[in-house]
Amino acid sequence: MKYESLKKCLYFLSVLWLLGLNACKHDDLHIDKANDNFRPGFDFVKNNYDLSLFASAIEKTGIGPELNGAGQFTILAPSNAAFNIIGINRPSDFDKMNPDTLKFLVQRHILNERIMLKDIPFNGIDVRYRTLAGTELYASIVSRDNSNTLYFNGSLASRKDVTLANGTLHVLDRVMKSTANTTVQGWLSARPEYSILVSGLKKFGFWDELATEGPYTILAPKNKEFEANGMTAEVIAGLNVNSYIGDRLFGCYVMRKKHFFVSDFVVFSIINNDSFYYHPVANDTYIMTITAGRFNYDNIYDQSIGYNIEVRTNKNFPYDIVTNVKGHDQKAIDNLTDNGLVQDLQGILILPEQAIKSN
Amino acid sequence: MLPLRIKNVTFYAAVALLWFATGCSKVEYKKIDDPAYLRVFNNLNYKIGVDNKDEMLPFLTMLIDPEMDQDGMPVGAQIKGDFLDKRDPYAPPYPSHIGSGTSVNNPEYPGRENVLVGPVLNGFDLSSWAQIPSGKHRIVFMFRPKNTVPFFNLDPKLKKSFLIDTTMVLDSKEVYTLHVLQKDFLTKRNGIYLRKENFHKLPLSDSSIYVNFYNMSAKGYWQADNDAKGGNEYGKGAMGNGVKDQMNIFVTLYKNRTVSSPKISGYNGKYLGNLTRNADVLEVSPYYSFPLFADASAGGIFTDMWQRFDFLAPGMDIRNIPYGPTVNQTDGNWASINCLTPYPDYRQWNEIVMPNMIVNIHSGKYNPRSFATVNTIEIVNGNVYLSTIQRKYAPPVY
Numbered sequence: 064m065k066y067e068s069l070k071k072c073l074y075f076l077s078v079l080w081l082l083g084l085n086a087c088k089h090d091d092l093h094i095d096k097a098n099d100n101f102r103p104g105f106d107f108v109k110n111n112y113d114l115s116l117f118a119s120a121i122e123k124t125g126i127g128p129e130l131n132g133a134g135q136f137t138i139l140a141p142s143n144a145a146f147n148i149i150g151i152n153r154p155s156d157f158d159k160m161n162p163d164t165l166k167f168l169v170q171r172h173i174l175n176e177r178i179m180l181k182d183i184p185f186n187g188i189d190v191r192y193r194t195l196a197g198t199e200l201y202a203s204i205v206s207r208d209n210s211n212t213l214y215f216n217g218s219l220a221s222r223k224d225v226t227l228a229n230g231t232l233h234v235l236d237r238v239m240k241s242t243a244n245t246t247v248q249g250w251l252s253a254r255p256e257y258s259i260l261v262s263g264l265k266k267f268g269f270w271d272e273l274a275t276e277g278p279y280t281i282l283a284p285k286n287k288e289f290e291a292n293g294m295t296a297e298v299i300a301g302l303n304v305n306s307y308i309g310d311r312l313f314g315c316y317v318m319r320k321k322h323f324f325v326s327d328f329v330v331f332s333i334i335n336n337d338s339f340y341y342h343p344v345a346n347d348t349y350i351m352t353i354t355a356g357r358f359n360y361d362n363i364y365d366q367s368i369g370y371n372i373e374v375r376t377n378k379n380f381p382y383d384i385v386t387n388v389k390g391h392d393q394k395a396i397d398n399l400t401d402n403g404l405v406q407d408l409q410g411i412l413i414l415p416e417q418a419i420k421s422n
Numbered sequence: 423m424l425p426l427r428i429k430n431v432t433f434y435a436a437v438a439l440l441w442f443a444t445g446c447s448k449v450e451y452k453k454i455d456d457p458a459y460l461r462v463f464n465n466l467n468y469k470i471g472v473d474n475k476d477e478m479l480p481f482l483t484m485l486i487d488p489e490m491d492q493d494g495m496p497v498g499a500q501i502k503g504d505f506l507d508k509r510d511p512y513a514p515p516y517p518s519h520i521g522s523g524t525s526v527n528n529p530e531y532p533g534r535e536n537v538l539v540g541p542v543l544n545g546f547d548l549s550s551w552a553q554i555p556s557g558k559h560r561i562v563f564m565f566r567p568k569n570t571v572p573f574f575n576l577d578p579k580l581k582k583s584f585l586i587d588t589t590m591v592l593d594s595k596e597v598y599t600l601h602v603l604q605k606d607f608l609t610k611r612n613g614i615y616l617r618k619e620n621f622h623k624l625p626l627s628d629s630s631i632y633v634n635f636y637n638m639s640a641k642g643y644w645q646a647d648n649d650a651k652g653g654n655e656y657g658k659g660a661m662g663n664g665v666k667d668q669m670n671i672f673v674t675l676y677k678n679r680t681v682s683s684p685k686i687s688g689y690n691g692k693y694l695g696n697l698t699r700n701a702d703v704l705e706v707s708p709y710y711s712f713p714l715f716a717d718a719s720a721g722g723i724f725t726d727m728w729q730r731f732d733f734l735a736p737g738m739d740i741r742n743i744p745y746g747p748t749v750n751q752t753d754g755n756w757a758s759i760n761c762l763t764p765y766p767d768y769r770q771w772n773e774i775v776m777p778n779m780i781v782n783i784h785s786g787k788y789n790p791r792s793f794a795t796v797n798t799i800e801i802v803n804g805n806v807y808l809s810t811i812q813r814k815y816a817p818p819v820y
Contacts (some may be wrong), residue, residue: 074433074437078436078437078440081441085444127484184568184569184580186568188470188475189475191579271462284721321473323472325474327475328472331472332469335470335471339603
């Protein structure tokens with residue numbers, strides 16, 4: 064009898080073991096619970112001292128409640144220092160802006176989808192997204208040695224992937240400059256400080272194409288740069304078109320079929336080690352060597368990037384260096400329009416005497 | 423007594439049932455009736471730089487018989503070859519990509535993909551060829567971003583860049599290589615090139631090494647500016663700038679891997695044939711051969727002979743090449759490929775260095791033993807690719 068019960072016991076054990084085995088199978092249990100520790104978009108911006116100017120801009124446009132609402136957002140929040148670059152130092156400065164312009168500015172810094180770092184393809188160049196303003200947003204990312212450098216429309220994201228209850232936030236160190244429904248031609252003609260460049264482009268026949276599809280990248284010296292080199296409006300007006308190589312004298316400011324953010328040169332110097340970009344001047348031996356990178360090494364917190372152009376008489380040795388000009392003005396570079404970009408240039412590339420036809 | 427027995431039987435039955443319930447898992451073996459054998463290479467080797475930043479990154483997904491939604495976006499496919507990266511310079515005779523590395527990037531299809539592969543056909547190991555149902559297929563190549571997200575899980579807007587959408591007919595039990603190619607260097611037009619291989623049907627001897635050549639470069643590549651095409655890059659050799667559309671091929675065999683290695687007599691700059699640039703016609707180039715034991719003193723078991731191929735424009739004499747051995751800018755008149763080199767710092771020379779065409783491996787009681795192979799050298803836009811196909815050989819005896 065004792066033996067019999069032992070046998071039974073063994074059966075039971077075996078059955079129990081098998082039952083136990085079967086019972087062990089269960090699906091992973093996840094409970095999605097909203098985390099109370101994270102703030103929604105607008106509240107986060109409002110509570111961050113370094114984003115106070117952007118917060119007041121949002122407040123003025125009245126889209127704050129929308130940003131606190133449900134849905135996924137990506138907020139590209141320019142820091143206060145970024146607004147300072149374009150001359151906005153206190154909330155009242157926004158009052159001087161056209162309310163529609165301000166609303167457009169805020170809306171093109173917000174996306175109604177959540178774009179985190181991991182969502183952007185590695186080493187992706189100009190990955191395009193759409194902002195609330197309906198404009199295209201170009202994201203470029205360099206991934207190397209477990210560090211990622213991310214640019215939106217040429218502006219560095221100095222803080223990335225800040226968690227919001229309803230999305231994510233990246234801090235930009237420059238306000239993205241973009242103008243709706245305009246071409247590089249319209250952009251230049253609306254700004255009198257570039258009038259000498261415009262008159263030169265018109266005179267040598269480069270102006271009309273700037274309203275076409277493009278894309279174009281325009282290197283734009285201001286009037287004061289031309290005047291400093293003796294190329295005043297009167298001098299330009301008096302030039303005889305037939306005695307100058309137009310492609311060199313003014314054509315060098317027009318880069319066709321290119322849309323370059325300054326950050327592109329930085330991105331490719333890391334991805335491909337292409338630190339130099341050679342852009343030939345059309346129908347000429349002259350070549351422009353473009354490099355870009357940080358320029359303010361005195362302040363380690365200043366990650367601003369600018370570009371330099373060296374004009375050479377020929378690509379390969381022997382050549383002469385004609386000029387070396389920089390474009391470091393943070394408030395004037397990376398001006399995005401519908402058919403390209405305008406990059407401010409702090410100097411001029413070619414003097415009239417360097418473009419005289421030899422026969 | 424009886425109830426106890428019934429009880430026992432019930433126990434047994436219950437236990438047996440439980441064993442079945444836990445033990446049952448059906449293994450389904452895949453089988454493809456009437457397969458064709460397909461190997462796919464992504465020959466797009468251009469670099470995305472500042473000048474061409476709007477071009478698509480040459481990182482692809484191959485979809486065979488895809489399903490499209492109403493917007494024409496692929497949502498599924500019978501066969502998917504994802505993460506198809508630029509091909510490796512060397513395609514070895516066995517799928518060595520499997521298990522070597524954690525990257526999902528695939529240098530060829532099937533490569534790392536876990537699919538049914540080809541058998542040993544007429545002695546040739548086809549384990550680098552995938553089995554594909556024969557017949558007519560719609561084949562689509564898509565550009566995809568370079569990340570580790572499988573194609574169908576990508577964001578919809580990243581699934582809309584078609585490279586090509588076409589059909590191909592694969593015959594049963596035939597061996598194909600499919601190449602994604604740039605067809606025109608100036609317009610950047612891309613296309614595919616399907617080649618019906620014939621090495622398994624030819625009476626090839628196992629005591630000779632066979633090689634054929636293709637120049638599948640894009641139209642206008644060698645004529646283009648050397649800097650514009652990135653041909654002057656260190657390490658790309660004279661080949662980086664491309665070779666002319668018509669070239670003569672010469673072979674030189676070297677006895678051993680020393681700097682002062684003698685050339686084997688009879689194979690010092692021997693003319694093999696002509697190479698015409700062709701990225702369109704689906705023809706197999708003729709196979710040229712030289713003996714595995716061209717070096718008669720090697721003994722018939724092992725040889726450390728290696729090969730060099732020179733490509734010279736018609737009219738040029740291999741005995742009198744007007745360029746130095748480190749000159750990369752030869753105007754497309756001369757380029758060379760070494761299958762092995764004695765020089766450790768070979769990148770300073772203008773030749774491209776590839777692995778030896780001879781497979782030396784432990785087989786039977788010999789370690790190593792030399793085996794002849796069938797090879798294909800493909801020149802595509804300044805890059806050289808060597809594919810080696812091997813015969814089955816006896817396993818090692820220890």
